[in-house]
Structures are given as structure tokens and as C-alpha cells.
Amino acid sequence: MKLLNFTTTYFAVILVFLLALWALIFYFEILDEIYDSMDDGLDNQKMLVIRKARQDPSVLEKSAFEDGNYIISPTTPQIGRDFTDAYRDTLMYMENEDEYEPVRLIESVFQQDGSFYKIKVITSMVEEDDLRKELFFSLLWLYLGLILTIVLLNSYFQKKAWQPFYKLLRRLENFSIEKDRTIKYEETKIDEFRLLNERVDSLLKKSVESYNSQKEFIENASHELQTPLAISINKLELMAENAELSQEQMEELGTVLQSLERLTRLNRSLLLLSRIENRQFAEEEKINWNSLTKQIITEFQDYAAHREVKIVLAEENSIEHQGSKDLAGMLISNLLKNAIFHTPSGTVVKVIISSRSIKFENPGKAALEKNKIFSRFKGAEKADSTGLGLAISKAIAEKMDLDLTYTFHDQTHIFTIDF
Known part of the structure; x- marks a missing residue:
């Protein structure tokens, strides 16, 4: 999850919970005000009725709500002395609506002429009930609107604020x-992003300097090694x-020459491997791997004939792929030479070109160690090998x-290039 989405979601x-809490508090506060207003009105009406009863004793005989909004009934002194005013909600049948409607009721006790x-x-x-519904839905829509508006605005402004960071990443x-x-x-204008830019710039400059120094050192070291090796071999x-020289001395001299030539090949291979890993083969083009493979097979025919090995090419399909043609040629050459x-x-030795791969197959007696086959200097114990051919091939493939x-499989070594 992106940091922007994480902070927006978290916020x-x-x-949601904070606004929901405040919406509930506000809702119940408003309800409390509505009930308080209704109760004050009921209390005022009660006082008016009691006053009216003292002026007109016939009011004390009203025992039904048929022609008014109050009733009065006698009670005992025991109940009257201990009674406290009570408010409650109830239902009452309304003839004009032909149904029960909610009403608010106050129940109280008063004393007149020695009687309770x-x-x-x-x-x-009814109006208060509608008011509650309107209040509830108004708060709900206000709640949802606030949530949506705040989240969208927060997302927009955060995205704008984080724009320098994402541009730097790209x-x-x-x-x-x-x-x-x-x-x-x-x-x-954000200090953290400005500091990040400064640190990244400093890091990139150091990386470029290190890369150039390493590149220059490798080229110089290779050149400095190549020259004395060539002079020694010539002498x-x-x-x-x-x-x-005697026969024994000539054999010793041949061994020295062979070692120097192997050292020369090793120097060139290490330089090539370093150039591949440092991505110094930047030129890319569309490569026809069928044509390239045929060309390299032709170049290796003499070497294969010298080793009494036949090369068979099977083209099942054509492959074109973007990349460095020089590296592609090295990859095919190394694998073909290794097979021969x-x-x-x-x-x-069979070379099979299918729609998505090129395979190099040669007979063998036992499987090689898969976890070491592409390691450097694997097989370097052989006089004609530097032990870097397959390591270079692996590096080229990854590049x-x-x-x-x-x-x-079936007493056959198979190296496969998958596209």
C-alpha cells in the first residue's frame, strides 16, 4: 500500500469514528433540548389547569381526554404526599387519524380544599417525532457528506504535497x-523533501564517481596486465x-607459454565480466537470433571439426528480441563453445530454436551441480578453460x-535460453 493511501485510510x-461520536452526542443533545422544551410546556399547561381548577371547581370533575388535553382524578393523601412529577412517552388513539399517535405526558399531584x-x-x-426523523436524516447526510468531502480534499492536498516525492521516485x-x-x-517548500533531494543528489554523485573510478581502474589494470603478458609471450x-634447448626444456617452456596464454584469456574474461556487470554495453537493437546463431555456428565449424563433433541446428520458429547484439553473440558463442x-x-551437439527459447544439447554421463554451474572459476582446473564462460553467459542473460x-535429461546436458 502506498504511503499516501495508508495515511488517507488511517485518517x-x-x-469516521470521531465524527460518528460527535454526531451521536449532537443528536442526543438536540433530543434532550426537544424533550426539555416539551416538558416545560407541559409543566406550564399543568399550572394553568390547576389555577383554572381553583377558580372553577367543575374542572376537577374532568376525567377523560375527550374534550381537552388533561384529566383530573382524586387520590389518597398517602399517594399525594409522596408523589413526584413524572414525564413519559405513551400512545393515544386519535379519532381524526384513526390510529394511535405518540404523546408526551406529565403526571402530577396537587392539593385543593384539603383534598388531593x-x-x-x-x-x-407528532411534530416532534417528525422533527426527530428529520434531525436524524439531516445528521446522517451531513455526516456522510463531511466524511466524503474531508477524505477527498485530504487525498487531493496530500497527493499534491507528495508530488515531488513521487516524481523523484520515477x-x-x-x-x-x-x-x-x-x-x-x-x-x-517541504523541508523533508528538500532534504531528501539533497541526500539523493549527494548519493548519486558519489555513485557516479565510484562507477567512473572503478571503470577506469578496470580498464587501466587490464591494459597494464595485457602489455607485459604479450611481451613475455613474444619473448x-x-x-x-x-x-x-633440450626436449625437456622445450616442454617446460611450452608449459610456461600455455600458462601465460591462459592468464591472458583470464584477464580478458574478467574485464568482459566486469563490463557486463557495470552495464557498459548500452547500445540496443532488434536482434534476429536465428541469423546470429547460424553465423556463430559457421564460425565454430572448424573448431567442432577439430574436436570431431558435429553441430546440428533445428529451427522450429524464428526469434527476434531487443538487446545488445555484441552481448547476444557472446552468449551464443560461450554456450556453443562449452557444448563442443x-x-x-x-x-x-544440437542447437534447437523454438518460439520462446534456444537450447544447446550435448551428451554427458552425469549431471552437473546446478547450484555451482554458473559460479566463477567452475571448471578452471582444465588447462583450456578459464572457468568464466558460464559465469559470463549468466551475467549476459541477466543483463x-x-x-x-x-x-x-536422458544422458544429455541441456542449457536453455528462455525469452
């Missing part, structure tokens, strides 16, 4: 250390041609967003 939940009388005064609650996502040196930062070759190199003489996998 909305708090707002119980008086009940009523007032209609620019960082598209930032390439090989191509870009700086990114454009959004002007903001040893001249010595082998011109010097009168590890195939017994007199056998066949080109491909999936390079190994399986062993």
Missing part, C-alpha cells in the same frame, strides 16, 4: 548510471625458435532480461 478511519388530586396533561408528539527508476550524471529535482616464443568442448569425439537454465 479516514479516525474521522392527580392530574395528567398531554401534548402531541526519475530514480529511469536513472541510468552509464548514461546519466544528474537528475532534475522538483522544487518544493618466450622467440626464445623457443632461436635457442638451442565438453562433448566426446564422434558425437553431436538482457533472459533466463539461462541448466537441466540433465
